[in-house]
Ligand SMILES: Nc1ncnc2c1ncn2[C@@H]1O[C@H](COP(=O)(O)OP(=O)(O)O)[C@@H](O)[C@H]1O
């Protein structure tokens with residue numbers, strides 16, 4: 001299968017801290033790759049490097065055959081528009097309606113007129129069951145609704161891959177389900193997704209592969225069923241026990 005994004009020997013340091021310490025990873029087309037690991041393992045740094053929000057100190061990020069480190073700013077902007085990103089804290093524009101939060105990328109990045117951008121944005125709001133909230137501002141939406149707007153915004157760009165960084169961690173537990181439901185729908189459509197999450201149900205039921213990280217390294221890669229029944233890494237066993245306990 002073709003790789004959408006590949007990382008080769010990626011190292012990232014912040015001062016004296018090695019947040020990523022030599023990561024090799026391939027994300028293949030259609031895969032739902034779920035990244036697990038304790039806080040501070042380097043998961044967010046890894047996602048940010050995948051779309052070059054931050055640059056690695058060493059190693060390569062290869063997107064559809066191109067080494068992103070060698071692209072011009074303009075080329076990189078184009079590539080980045082093909083990589084969707086959903087953040088833990090939504091990152092919506094507070095002065096724009098839900099509809100315009102989805103439309104703005106189409107206007108600013110794809111050069112569309114507002115009217116046609118809004119028509120397309122509406123289709124994507126419908127897709128996340130939020131057509132009736134199109135005129136609401138973020139302050140008039142629940143956390144789960146905000147995150148679904150953020151997902152619609154990512155989808156509207158028709159990306160080749162979507163990266164999710166703990167998309168449900170900032171949500172009230174009662175709102176987690178509505179966001180996971182939308183993510184499951186996207187997975188069922190065969191989209192390529194990389195999901196950092198502590199939602200074990202999602203990881204076990206939807207992921208096609210688990211990547212377990214610790215201290216800036218990929219410690220284990222496994223089939224979900226194998227990982228959840230008998231993880232190889234000692235740290236993974238401990239990690240799973242700790243999140244299972246928290247879930248009870
Ligand atoms: N911008 C930054 N400046 C300094 N240290 C950072 C920065 N971003 C992340 N780190 C550090 O890098 C390590 C990995 O962080 P992160 O990728 O956020 O981990 P995770 O998402 O797995 O919790 C942590 O020790 C964190 O404090």
Ligand SMILES: [Mg+2]
Nearest residue numbers: 043044045166
């Ligand atoms: Mg993180």
